Amino acid sequence: MNTLRTWYRDLAMGVRFALGGGREGWTRTLLTGVGVGLGVALLLISTAVPGALTARDERADARSTTTAPTAAAPGRDTLLTAAARQTYHGQDIEGSLLRAEGPDAPVPPGLKRIPAPGELAVSPALDKLMKSADGALLKERLDGRIGEVVGDAGLTGPGELLFYLGSDQLRTDGEHGYRVERVTGFANDAGGRALDPVLMLMVVLTFVALLTPVAVLIAAAVRFGGERRDRRLAALRLVGADSRAVRRIAAGEALAGSVLGLGFGVGFFLIGRRLVGNLTLEQRSVFPADLDPTPWLAGLVAVAVPAAAVAVTLFALRGVVIEPLGVVRTAKPAKRRVWWRLLLPLGGLGLLTPLTGRGSEHGQFNQWQVSGGVVLLLVGITALLPWVLERVVGGTPGGPVSWQLAVRRLQISSGTAARLVNGIAVAVAGAIALQMLFSGVEGEYRNETGQDPTRAAVSILLPSGGEHRLDALAAEIDGTDGIARTVPLASFNAAHQVPADDTIAVTVGGCEALREIAELGACKDGDAFVLDGPVAEGTAKAGDQLLAGNVMGFKGGPFEHKEAVKWAFPADARTVLSREDPNGTRRTGLMVTPSAAPKDLGFDQSAQIFLQLDESVPDGLERARTAAFKADPFATAMTLKSTTTVAGYSSIRTGLFFGATGVLILIGASMLVSQLEQLRERKKLLSSLVAFGTRRSTLSLSVLWQTALPIGVGLALAIGVGVGLGSVLIRMAGRPVGIDWGPVLAMAGVGAGVVVVVTLLSLPPLLRMMRPDGLRTE
Template sequence: MSVGQWAKDLGMGVRFAFAGGREGWVRALLTAVGVGLGVALLLLTTAVPSALTEREHRATARDDFTYGANPLSKADDTLIIAEVDTTFRTQDVRGRLLEPEGSRAPLPPGVEKFPAKGEMVASPALKRLLESDSGKLLSERLPYRITGTIQQSGLIGPAELAYYAGGSGLANHLSNGSIERIDYFGPSSGTPDDELDPILILLVMIIFVVLLLPVGVFIAAAVRFGGERRDRRLAALRLVGADGRMARRVAAGEALAGALLGLVLGTAFFLAGRQLASLLKVRNISVFPSDLNPSPALAALVAVAVPAAAVLVTLFALRGVVIEPLGVVRTAKPPRRRLWWRLLLPLAGLALLYPMMGQGNGNGNFNEWMVIGGTVLLLVGVTALLPWLVEAVVARLNSGSVSWQLAVRRLQLSSGTAARMVNGIAVAVAGAIALQMLFAGVESDYTEDTGNDPSRAQLTMHVRDDVALGELAGQLARTEGVRHATALAEGSLGDRAKEPDNTVEATVAGCAELREVARLTSCRDGDMFRILGSEYDGETKKLTEPGETLYFDPAYPGSPSHTVSWKVPAGIKVAGPREDPTGYERGGLLFTPGALPEGTGAAMFETVYLSLDTSVPDAAEFARNTAARIDPLTSVNALTASRQSEEFRAIRNGLFVGATCVLLLIGASLLVSQLEQLRERKKLLSSLVAFGTRRRTLSLSVLWQTAIPIALGLLLASVVGLTLGAVLLRMVEATVSVDWASVLTMTGIGAAVVLAVTLLSLPPLLRLMRPDGLRTE
């Protein structure tokens, strides 16, 4: 068969697709929209790596922790930068105070001119927020005039909240951990590239596989939309003299046309979706449209693979079909499905994954290709096993009500169609179950137990310096929404005045406050305690023997200090350790204010634990505003019982978004093929109604007809998903435990999709059951 003939027949099919009257158009359009949605999703996926790289690049380019081991001294090209990040409700705000020390001081990326004191340059999103009503509270905290905008090159996403404000006198605070003198922005020297943890890479790889496979299945289904009507056209073609092979090629050509149009639509969907990307924000993450650039190689692969797959799927689908001049005959009894080769796929998948068992976190890398290959084979195994399973089970189903009998008999006759319909959902659910299991298994690794006790306090604040003791706590106590402020002054004592070998902590507060951080038997002002038996208690007992000399705020090179010497007196009481609200169990010395030696106050920093009245909305925001008013450098932390790794959370979010899109897509294709099947049976449905069949019976039978294969599909998906999940967990050396909640959730979502599809197909079904279907004239 010459290439020319092939091309001619395919071309004829393409023409048929568009010139076949309204019916042909509708079919081509349906296919194109289906394929287009799939293509858009594929293009989006190919764009994700570049989007991540772009973000990463910009994030590194504005890195300001560029100091080395040797502190810089003031020069023409230095800049003092202070980190003043804050949180507004649930959103993080990146903030920096800038104080250039010379004319050649480095400008941060995306900023054209240093803001003067009292001014700031802000990101567009922050500007919008501050100008809006909801941002009023935040604007009180940032009392700067906006004089410029941070350009895209200085932001990681369009929705990022960020500002640079002018600072002054920052040099006096260099000892404070969050203020540094730097001479450039960019990747800090010496810190290696921050590589994604191999387990996270594994997760990402599997997410891609799990999301893309159903898209593939979906595209394959979309290509077959409207198949019955096409068959009639093909038969007509045979009648005028085309041979069977020609008819097949024409059919492939029609599919090709749909797929090509789908590529065009997909590109359009993608471009439109990309513009929308700037408006979307998923949990603090947003993407610039220009970051979403599909990598050319992958885009080209999509452009070639999708039409090719369309042709192949069509030819494959017509395998068991004889196109005769007077109609299409499906070979009466398809051979019974065999199990062995269907089992080969998942087994091969397991075989590929097996060698990677126990390659856990420690020695790092998984062979990407084996992981992807193994996962793909296991999941594709679902699509191979499902038709067999449906056939085998349905053949054994029998007695039951009329609706059940109708559904079962129909499934027995065309179990393949039924299985095909649910393949996509089964694959998606299997993958999602495996991933959820993996997530649940490694979650603890990426979730830090902070030890915080949010029931005792919800915010902690550390005054950096220079603020009189007690002032912050006093002001906070008068702030709306603050129930209780516990203030403690903290410092340290060394065994030498300069660069001590051993230090102990010192905590100063009233009796009530001290009881929050230690167990005291009795206390009144003037008392002094030493904590024995605390977790990190090394030298407390030895250093705090009466007569020893200790030094408050011992000096270290390069940072200012207010060292005061002090002789340990007799009569120090013993206190037991107790965790403070952040979960910290302190040691060292406790002083009531009356016991604090003269002149040591300057060496102390204040820490406040805030208990908020949760019934007051924005209580935390009021407290933050108070703290910022006293000193913008005050660091504020919210207490939470646990904290998840940012990356981990982002990946998990991505999975949810992706899985939702995929399931919606599949639901749409299910609906289309369901409606198609119903239309085909219009006459039969009408005649059944004519002889008195209840509508309920027919509706139920449609439900059974979908529900039985779906139930089997979900069952198989659960088995394969759990297997894959277990294997993946073994790979990362986590304990294998079944996360039933996620199994139920995922199968539940799958079932919900089916129910929705059935419900949506009921109105057309009821319409089809009207007796009009009997009219032949």
């Protein structure tokens, strides 16, 4: 009991010193609070992210029809719906066509009623886009009257682009019937697709790499003003306090700063949460109300931060001898030992090495083992950096006066300089390791599509349509500004008998269009060709008697009154070599020009139009999409791309980028606070040197060297640890180790850039402090 009472008394005294110790005391406490608060804010955001993502998914599921209850026949409570997703200027727009079949038809979340035919209901972000100058072409595409704005309950985020369009053309038994659903509600109970082990490894590592620097920064923030604090503690020894008491008092001061930091952190978090509704990153946005920290995680932060502040302070004072007449710390500092500092990274390697190759075997990684290993390696930087910096400055030769002043200062207090750059070094090392892992496994998640965007920029797919419909749509699109050329192709199936045992693919198009899929010589309307290439299904010979269209003998639905059409394949058909079309597909079977094709196939054919754009006309792609949507809302305009990326991989990489950006901003702000605190401690020293005639330029360069040298050493160590950790992670994923030095050096450059910005921002206060009147005291 006496021990607890003693601790309480000394901690309370430290709190009083921190809050009531005059301008110097509360200034130091305020700076500590700001530094801790920045870290706490990011921790609170991290605890809120899972809940925000869950809320997004729940609202998306609530409007989905993936597992919605369906009905076979129209009723009072049935709704017809069909997807009508759009793309505009690289942004995806969720869209649906709706038709109520009864007065009790379900209404999508966020709407008060079903839009009337031709009427639109749009999200606030889409409404804003369509009313802007940039959305003029989109307004032409979605030209219905806007009758309602979708409420928050129907959106995944405030920046989502979404529309509902009322339509009286939806039918389940028409040519587009297979794309229309009849539902009596909305639901999606299918659940998300589980990430594979390598992607899960990336998620875990991303969180660890982003949060470890935050912990390092909080630990550094509670030690602001350490030198002046130690001199105050010496004064306490002079009035009778023992060494244990002054350490507890110092811990009380740190406790006050950390508790104040919790308050600042909550304030920063609330400000950031209010602003987050205005941010849209990679088409992802979050409602401020969704960014709600998990209670038990927030409670853990509230307890862990003050406890860590006390522990860090007591640990930092373990090697400081506080006597009544001064502090024995830097007269002849003992050389740091390296053996225990190596235990941290070696322990991390010991945890990670047994997991080598798990990714290639599709095995599961122990998340706690991975997290522990990475944390030990990254925290090992903070242990090794003071020792490395001490060795570097200890053997540095002489030079200009500014250089000598900087080196001498670093020789006296290399630990303080190391703390300044620990956060940036840990962040850069983690980013380098993750960048190497992403580069090493990129080939597994980035696929070659085989598409050739140089031959066609867009492929418009029509589920059905005869020659006249295809020609009309192609002519309409061809007359659109920005379209250089259209390549319309129709397709249907043929067979020797019905029902067919083996179907024959037949492609119909003009000679110029057919040259996109085969090596043609002379060609005129009426010609027919047999494709020579890999045969996926059946084929035919010149002069064969075939049946075309409904060769499977379907009954009911749109095929109710259609039977296969007799067709004589031309006897003068030539054999030609097939080639890949712009979509990367090598077609098989037969090719015919329009006059040689069978007629009246009805819905038993599909169509595709390849578009080449006129690059000199702006927005040609959007004009083509608009023309296709106006002609047929079910037409799918697909942009051709040479490569595609797995959605999960892309999302994780995007999250890493924006998370790393936030952490670097935090680090920069914390470094600026730390730099200002160090300059404040040296104010009298700088003023004394100026009063004795030292040039301000010399002192300015000295301060710059004091920042640049630790940063250079820290980044070099970060590159080494980051490359080593990245190599281990790649081997864990079961991939060959390869180092792409471009991204590695880029990450180091970003870290150096943050330091340059912080240094430039600290120059004005530095110049103000280098005045002789800084010697005045009260």
